[in-house]
Amino acid sequence: EVQLVESGGGLVQPGGSLRLSCAASGFTVSSNYMSWVRQAPGKGLEWVSVIYSGGSTYYADSVKGRFTISRHNSKNTLYLQMNSLRAEDTAVYYCARSVGGNQPTSYYYGMDVWGQGTTVTVSS
């Protein structure tokens, strides 16, 4: 069974750091695109970052320079290192197995399997 389990969330002070983990089972993280998505309280979904199977990484402007996405192949785990945290980073963070590629006339980028999320609260 394909499954994603996030961990590492918690309460952190503004300016602090936190590392989220996403343990995968039923598939290989390094062979897939993998994404982080967050949802602030009462708000919509916001894409945060993606790592391609080839290792390329991309970030939303709101987190660029502060967050780093990575993976540990032997642990089959995805990470999100979050530095210089701000109150507006408070959210539920989801990891998601993702897909990407191109077909004759269009490109496709999406998420097909999601974890249950881990909550990050940035507050003093």
Next chain:
Amino acid sequence: SYELTQPPSVSVSPGQTARITCSGDALPKQYAYWYQQKPGQAPVLVIYKDSERPSGIPERFSGSSSGTTVTLTISGVQAEDEADYYCQSADSSGTLWVFGGGTKLTVL
């Protein structure tokens, strides 16, 4: 930046057809994905590549595309379909992924 635009809310009676639109300039060249999210739960993929339905998703869910607009259609809406629905795609470079603002579907 790149944006996808959805209506904030759609309301239908049980058994009717709900249509949720999503507009974005890159959609003619970028496929869209649709997710359903119920309160307190993680999102679930309901449509991929504009109109493909994952296994396990009821046939009443369908998707279509026309120019810069994609549409999620739920035929014969049931009470259990009440949820938030989000479209998602990427910009023309494929390096900026984006969600629409979400549409709250209310079953009257």
